Amino acid sequence: MNLGLSGKRALVTGGTRGIGRGVVLALARNGVDVITCYRQEGEAAASLERELKEIGGRHQVLRADLADPEQVAGLLDACREHFGGLDIVVNNAAVISHVPYSELTLDEWQRIVTTNLTGVHLVIQHALPLLGKGSSVLSMSSKSVEVGIPLRAHYTATKAALSGLTKSLAREFGARGIRFNVLALGVIHTEVLDAMPEEQRSVLLQRYTAKTSLGRLGTPEEVAGAVLWLSSELAGYVTGSVVSVDGGIG
Template sequence: MTENNAATTNSGRVAIVTGGSKGIGRAASARLGREGYSVVIGYGGSKDGAEQAAKDVEQAGGRAIAVQADVADETGVAALFDRAEQEFGGIDVVVNSAGIMPLAPLAELDLEVFDRIVRTNLRGTFVVDQQAVRRVRNGGAIVNISSSLTRLARPAYSAYAASKGGVEAITLILARELRGRDITVNAVAPGPTATSLFLDGKPQELIDRIAAEPPLERLGQASDIAEIIAFLAGPARWINGQVIYANGGSIA
């Protein structure tokens, strides 16, 4: 299928992407725009980044708006979904990409930071998925973002990996709760990916060492993950209730 034909096929489809102002969420938004989607860029604090992400979608061939919402606040998330329906007429795809990753050994992590990680990564996914279940049209898809760290088990990532383990549990159960509806629910679990979430605060020596670990000997790119998200959002109708580990071969 050519890009032009893909855009025509998907021109009526609407996606909400949380965490869409940067990183994987921004790349996924632009990739869906290339497929002809109308995209609602959900963002927490980066208005400028979200507005630029919306421009990326439009330049790729889709339509887009940016809407602020705290993913852990049910009222704000409901308003985000309301806006998508008002602007574009419905919702077909929800990509749950909002997340934070403060790092510290378990014994040293401030519990307030732990609560913030759980609030954004785990509660945020739960709240957004609740609205998605109620609003996504038949033929749609819910794509949650987990992490290969649930299996890589690196020191200092205990809180982050625990929150993402919860995301995987939500994903697998929700897929089964939607029996009888034509809606798929999957999670993508990236390995180390060259976004600010991974790169910020790490010395170059550590980044280089981690980049050399997979057989492909590089970090993932946000565009690598966006391709998988776009596949799960549209053509991958027979993939359901799965966690897709996207890490260049670091783990199976």
Template sequence: MELNLDGKNAVVTGGTRGIGRAVSLELARAGCNVVACYRSNVEAAAQLEKDLAETPGKHSVIQADVAVPADVDRLVDECRTRLGSLDVLVHNAGSISHIPLAKLGIEQWRNVLDSNLTAMYLLVSRSLDLFSDQASVIGVGSKVALVGVPLRGHYTAAKAGMIGLTRSLCKELGPKGIRVNLVAPGIIDTDQAAGLSPEMRERYRSMTSVGRLGEPDDIAGAVVFLASDMSRFITGETINVDGGM
């Protein structure tokens, strides 16, 4: 068994910033042809497109909001046109907000559920005829799903729902050779963590066994492992990548 992904076709949602950017680049370095999508940050998309161009393979960066069914259909059609088939689907896109329950409106609830959980359903269901034999679906969940955090009831519910969806899909799609897994990050040092105070950063560091915050490449490594044949007997699992938090 090898980690080599030469010639495999991959799509990464939320693929131009933070964890998604690291995943897109690591898959490309491992040999994949990568289609990365983004919602709105044109500068990040342009930078990733430039960086992917320096990596062997056929790569594309496409605008799509995966919370919108029509955009998911367009993204899948682009993958069909540009790649022909899919060996790896990484659903990393998602939104988060911090709102107390008393002020959590239905629109905010739906936005977070749709971009995280519903988007995974849409992406997998729309891609069924594109998946190759032994395809790998990888969702990016969160350690918070089994812990819970105040002000993030909608986000926690969405990520917990991804665990259940992963378990069901692994059983339904397994006979077709398709594996479905989740990677659940802890606190990762991305632009979202940039606003943490020094005190909060130290608190989070002290909560991990390894004494540091995670880095996007830590998550990318787990994703590439799950995309490869080295994990060919792993499905339905949630792998916590949290430094022993």
């Protein structure tokens, strides 16, 4: 199916690994020119650059730490200089840690909030002058906000906040034809899971497979499918929504 995305311009934050990488590659394969960013140097960024070169298009893989407001501004300046504007923004970059709430330091709270919430706010705010009618802004959240997860109060709070931010922006900028939506993700199989010790990985796979209606974990490609839909005219009347991509987890 031709989704009509060819020639569109996208920014995907945190796009060199896992879900973000799947989104970047899916967009590129559908004719979208993509700028993505990473926080730390490594083979993931270099290998993504090689894959994007093979696909073809006007792509860039840039280094930017979303916890630094100046680097966020620089990232969006690069989008302006390279593309002249944007049609799609995918807020994927996030950090997580597991800390008992009674031991959660202010520094760690602020570290998570700065990247996961303030970083998203700054990306969107800087992107607004580059967005026109028909543009789509997506932010990655988690199904965990519906049930809560022990040791992740700080992380869950930031993901829950994305829903309120998104719904408010959908109302405020609807007249400009800019759509804002959230993807609430279930458990997605990425290289993070593969890097775990065999016993731990096996336990997690069994636990979450049993909780999911489809009896399996999701893939980055399946998340990317939802991004493609929400970025296309097929979802032209969808805004202010939280779309679950979770395999029916319960």
